[in-house]
Amino acid sequence: MDPFRGQGGIQMLLTAEQDAQQVVSTARNMKMARLRQAKDEAEREVAHYRAHLEAEYQKKVSESSAGSYTQRLEEETNVKIENLKESSARVSRDVVNMLLQYVTSART
Numbered sequence: 001m002d003p004f005r006g007q008g009g010i011q012m013l014l015t016a017e018q019d020a021q022q023v024v025s026t027a028r029n030m031k032m033a034r035l036r037q038a039k040d041e042a043e044r045e046v047a048h049y050r051a052h053l054e055a056e057y058q059k060k061v062s063e064s065s066a067g068s069y070t071q072r073l074e075e076e077t078n079v080k081i082e083n084l085k086e087s088s089a090r091v092s093r094d095v096v097n098m099l100l101q102y103v104t105s106a107r108t
Helices: 002-063 067-106
Strands: none
Touching: none
8 A cells, every 4th residue: 555655645746746837837927928018018108208208309399490480580670670660760850850951051
């Protein structure tokens, strides 16, 4: 009976080893699945962050593009034109009077 007991013990060890291999295999598979999931989540976060930064960059580029410079220059030019019109309106009467005085004084 002793030899059968040894066989049973060996069989129990083999069964325990197979069970342990299955547990280890299942754990590895779960670990690999979690790593893939973590990698996918990280890639999504990176893509989202990259898209956010790209949107900010495009916004800054559009703000600093030639169109905005042109618009700013047009606004500055219009302000200068208005200032010139105001200043010419203030002094035009004086200039006309001065010219009239000069012309009339040269004839007499």
